[in-house]
Amino acid sequence: MNERRLADLSDASKPGLAADPDRESGEIEGAAVKGTMLWFDEAKDYGFILTDEGERLYVDREGFVDGNAPVGRCARLAVELSIGDLDGERVAVDVSLVAEEPTRRARRRSGGFRSSWS
Secondary structure: OHHHHHHHHHHHHOOOOOOOOOOOOOOOOOOOEEEEEEEEEOOOOEEEEEEOOOOEEEEEHHHEHHHOOOOOOOOOOEEEEEEEEEOOEEEEEEEEEOOOOOOOOOOOOOOOOOOOOO
16 A cells, blocks of 8 residues: 555655755654645545645645545645654654634724714
């Protein structure tokens, strides 16, 4: 099964899409990292995440916490993840979707006039 998943990584080896070659493999491995979903294919059970450091990582359904992979459109969803190793390739593990805080709106002033005699 790992051979099938690694075969699906063929586009990760294209120039500009692979991890930074100057980065050491253990630099942030295991630490919590923030990123955004690029895409996830529900039929094929894999996708890619872009970390805040600019590294593009492979993720499969088992890489999500409790198997809760995104459903439907997921591009640009915020995620938190750890970086692991699968047959020598850096992959995203323990991925969880980050709940976005709703943006605060300014309070609305009343439309009436203010009384000058109090």
